[in-house]
Amino acid sequence: MxxxxxxxxxxxxxxxxxxxxxxxxxxxxxxxxxxxALWMALTRGGRQAGSVxxxxxxxxRQRLGSSSVIVIGIAGVVGVLVALLAMGQGFQATLQSGGRxxxxxxxxxxxxxxxxxxxxxxxxxxxxxxxxxxxxAAGKPQVSxxxxxxxxxxxxxxxxxxxxxxxxxxxxxxxxxxTLKIVAGRKxxxxxxxxxxxxxxxxEFAGLDVGDEVKLGMQTWKVVGVFxxxxxxxxxxxADRQEVASAYRRGxxxxxxxxxxxxxxxxxxxxxxxxxxxxxxxxxDTTRAFxxxxxxxxxxxxxxxxxxxxxxxxxxxxxxxLNCMFAAVAARSREIATLRAIxxxxxxxxxxxxxxxxxxxxxxxxxGALVVWLVFDGYTASTLNGLTDVMFQFKVAPxxxxxxxxxxxxxxxxxxxxxxxxxxxxPVTTALREL
Amino acid sequence: xxYFHLIWAALFRRKSRTFLTLVSIVAAFVLFGLLDSxxxxxxxxxxxAGAGRLIVNSKMSMQxxxxxxxxxxxxxxxxxxxxxxxxWFGGVYQDPKNQVISFAVSPDxxxxxxxxxxxxxxRATWDKTRAGAxxxxxxxxxxxxxxxxxxxxxxxxxPSRSSGSSTWTFDIVGIFHARDPRQAGREQMMMFxxxxxxxxxxxxxxxxxxYVVKVADPAHADAVARSIDAISANSDHETRAQTEQAxxxxxxxxxxxxxxxxxxxxxxxxxxxxxxxxNTMMQAxxxxxxxxxxxxTIGFSSASVLAMVLAEGVLMLVLGGAIGLxxxxxxxPGLGAASGGxxxxxxxxxxxxxxxxxxxxxxxxxxxxxxxxxxxxxxxxDALSGR
Numbered sequence: 088m089x090x091x092x093x094x095x096x097x098x099x100x101x102x103x104x105x106x107x108x109x110x111x112x113x114x115x116x117x118x119x120x121x122x123x124a125l126w127m128a129l130t131r132g133g134r135q136a137g138s139v140x141x142x143x144x145x146x147x148r149q150r151l152g153s154s155s156v157i158v159i160g161i162a163g164v165v166g167v168l169v170a171l172l173a174m175g176q177g178f179q180a181t182l183q184s185g186g187r188x189x190x191x192x193x194x195x196x197x198x199x200x201x202x203x204x205x206x207x208x209x210x211x212x213x214x215x216x217x218x219x220x221x222x223x224a225a226g227k228p229q230v231s232x233x234x235x236x237x238x239x240x241x242x243x244x245x246x247x248x249x250x251x252x253x254x255x256x257x258x259x260x261x262x263x264x265x266t267l268k269i270v271a272g273r274k275x276x277x278x279x280x281x282x283x284x285x286x287x288x289x290x291e292f293a294g295l296d297v298g299d300e301v302k303l304g305m306q307t308w309k310v311v312g313v314f315x316x317x318x319x320x321x322x323x324x325x326a327d328r329q330e331v332a333s334a335y336r337r338g339x340x341x342x343x344x345x346x347x348x349x350x351x352x353x354x355x356x357x358x359x360x361x362x363x364x365x366x367x368x369x370x371x372d373t374t375r376a377f378x379x380x381x382x383x384x385x386x387x388x389x390x391x392x393x394x395x396x397x398x399x400x401x402x403x404x405x406x407x408x409l410n411c412m413f414a415a416v417a418a419r420s421r422e423i424a425t426l427r428a429i430x431x432x433x434x435x436x437x438x439x440x441x442x443x444x445x446x447x448x449x450x451x452x453x454x455g456a457l458v459v460w461l462v463f464d465g466y467t468a469s470t471l472n473g474l475t476d477v478m479f480q481f482k483v484a485p486x487x488x489x490x491x492x493x494x495x496x497x498x499x500x501x502x503x504x505x506x507x508x509x510x511x512x513x514p515v516t517t518a519l520r521e522l
Numbered sequence: 523x524x525y526f527h528l529i530w531a532a533l534f535r536r537k538s539r540t541f542l543t544l545v546s547i548v549a550a551f552v553l554f555g556l557l558d559s560x561x562x563x564x565x566x567x568x569x570x571a572g573a574g575r576l577i578v579n580s581k582m583s584m585q586x587x588x589x590x591x592x593x594x595x596x597x598x599x600x601x602x603x604x605x606x607x608x609x610w611f612g613g614v615y616q617d618p619k620n621q622v623i624s625f626a627v628s629p630d631x632x633x634x635x636x637x638x639x640x641x642x643x644x645r646a647t648w649d650k651t652r653a654g655a656x657x658x659x660x661x662x663x664x665x666x667x668x669x670x671x672x673x674x675x676x677x678x679x680x681p682s683r684s685s686g687s688s689t690w691t692f693d694i695v696g697i698f699h700a701r702d703p704r705q706a707g708r709e710q711m712m713m714f715x716x717x718x719x720x721x722x723x724x725x726x727x728x729x730x731x732x733y734v735v736k737v738a739d740p741a742h743a744d745a746v747a748r749s750i751d752a753i754s755a756n757s758d759h760e761t762r763a764q765t766e767q768a769x770x771x772x773x774x775x776x777x778x779x780x781x782x783x784x785x786x787x788x789x790x791x792x793x794x795x796x797x798x799x800x801n802t803m804m805q806a807x808x809x810x811x812x813x814x815x816x817x818x819t820i821g822f823s824s825a826s827v828l829a830m831v832l833a834e835g836v837l838m839l840v841l842g843g844a845i846g847l848x849x850x851x852x853x854x855p856g857l858g859a860a861s862g863g864x865x866x867x868x869x870x871x872x873x874x875x876x877x878x879x880x881x882x883x884x885x886x887x888x889x890x891x892x893x894x895x896x897x898x899x900x901x902x903x904d905a906l907s908g909r
Binding site for chain 1: 618798
């Protein structure tokens with residue numbers, strides 16, 4: 088009964104510690120580590136713990152099999168978790184990074200994405216008159232009406248067709264996207280069937296080098312340039328809006344209007360003006376909010392999948408670590424009993440076993456994170472967002488590696504505590520007699 | 523089989539260790555069951571049910587409309603048994619987040635999908651009701667729709683002429699089910715009459731987004747597809763006809779390479795599991811060295827000692843794996859429901875069980891072999907004297 092209560096108490100301790108650990112910022116973890124180091128350096132109990140740990144770590148090589156199980160098990164958990172989270176973050180970062188507070192996008196009311204929206208020429212003219220729109224030196228409003236269509240293109244190195252986003256834009260569009268740069272060739276000329284392709288699209292699809300000709304929507308287009316923007320536009324092909332509209336028979340309509348505002352503060356007035364115009368049924372959003380919403384669903388799904396897989400794997404790893412540490416403690420039970428017989432207290436023994444486990448866990452976490460960083464950082468993948476392909480890069484950020492290490496240490500803590508307590512509570516006399 | 527008791531006793535010689543190992547194995551197989559179910563759910567489209575159907579859409583882009591008049595010309599192509607058409611609608615219910623997979627379809631569209639069942643009387647009512655719609659059972663459950671309900675649906679694409687806004691009103695007159703539970707994903711759809719849609723659509727009329735063509739002989743599907751494409755070649759509405767499987771496969775491939783992700787996660791998991799259980803088995807056999815020597819002394823052959831240790835490894839994996847997959851069987855229906863139809867998973871497929879059992883046996887043999895080998899080669903005299 089007493090044993091059961093102790094175990095229950097330990098279980099509660101683990102749960103509480105894990106909850107506290109998940110909300111702990113990295114500075115708190117550093118403080119904990121410093122406190123532990125100070126305790127080990129300055130107090131008698133700490134020095135005892137240090138020497139017991141040294142013995143434990145010194146004999147690790149004799150238990151190479153079971154120690155490597157802990158290390159590799161935890162490396163697996165951290166690796167898979169970090170890789171999945173890096174995928175989600177990379178996707179979200181790609182889609183969001185183009186968003187700004189001082190540009191707004193206007194779609195027809197109720198439309199979730201650009202391809203669902205339709206704006207007539209009259210709508211576009213009315214939007215141009217709204218207050219808060221920045222004007223260029225000549226006094227022209229900085230507004231770009233745009234049209235996106237899904238165009239069929241061949242994927243590089245395969246026989247599969249995929250949907251690329253073909254965007255038709257006005258001449259003003261370049262000024263509305265200040266971070267975008269032409270990296271090869273030149274911009275398209277209005278009135279010609281010329282294409283400028285994003286560098287992601289160029290990598291993904293066949294026949295999009297400068298000078299190539301591609302057939303899109305019954306017409307032949309000449310690729311005249313490549314641009315880099317570092318966001319979702321990188322996956323697109325750009326051309327003159329009138330040309331795209333005539334190739335895809337969209338008449339004079341547009342799907343979205345991108346607007347440069349005089350400043351981030353002008354958005355509220357701009358939105359209100361559009362809402363109060365009875366002739367217009369449109370909705371305005373800052374591009375920051377719009378792009379964030381576009382990536383929300385898929386990024387959330389990837390995160391949920393990553394965490395679910397991570398939790399299940401972590402459960403397996405905790406029990407693996409428990410198993411190995413119980414075996415380690417059992418193998419050293421005589422040695423531990425001897426230490427206690429000559430006056431070492433229980434506390435240092437607990438700390439030493441815990442430290443040993445956490446050390447192995449940390450090693451595993453570092454290994455897993457390192458492998459993922461080497462293999463996946465900057466890895467390019469593509470997925471379907473709405474109807475068209477989006478290219479994005481995995482992003483193994485330091486914050487993600489820290490998350491992975493936190494998981495590793497948590498697994499080490501949960502897997503080390505019970506064996507540590509058993510080691511400290513073993514009756515000295517029985518343990519000494521044990522074979 | 524007569525040694526089963528002995529193997530069982532050996533496995534549970536150290537209860538806590540076996541228990542801890544079993545939990546790890548259970549966790550690994552839970553993950554395997556879940557991921558494999560999801561993978562199957564996303565690739566279920568390639569099943570044979572779609573055989574003999576072609577999807578014909580615009581070559582320029584999937585969203586590009588085709589003239590409605592093309593249907594009659596496709597029907598006259600030799601080898602075509604039936605033609606139906608469908609339009610995107612982009613429906614949302616109440617909140618933009620509640621997307622409803624909804625199509626405007628021609629009257630005979632439903633006949634091309636024998637895997638969906640709609641009671642005959644409901645079908646007859648639907649044919650008579652202009653604004654009638656039939657919905658899948660899962661979709662009806664999701665929003666609590668019943669037959670006789672009048673529901674407003676917003677289209678994210680098409681404004682309605684009669685209401686002057688994007689809100690369309692439909693009468694629910696039928697609820698259809700999928701005959702095969704594995705295709706329950708199709709119960710998320712809603713269909714209504716193309717005629718109602720076309721008359722009320724504020725953006726012009728007379729167009730459809732894709733045709734579904736039933737070919738008389740699936741073996742000639744490719745040839746029929748080529749002749750259909752030939753009709754509109756060099757016109758301003760060129761088509762692309764492809765089998766339903768190819769159409770769906772191209773989507774899934776673009777979405778994300780699920781198979782690759784699942785395989786790499788499972789690779790990491792099973793590699794770790796191999797190490798873990800291998801280590802436990804080694805320990806377990808090392809501890810029992812003297813017992814095994816006794817077995818050999820009383821007449822067990824080396825081969826049967828090998829077989830027993832091997833069987834112990836397999837038994838441990840099969841036990842843990844079976845518990846894991848059984849847990850998945852309990853979890854999966856809940857998961858399918860909780861995801862609101864995003865993950866069309868309902869039950870653990872037979873193929874998942876099969877590959878699961880194969881994996882259990884394989885891993886069991888692999889982790890059992892080194893200690894079993896050691897046990898077989900055991901020298902009785904050395905082992906008994908503890909050398």
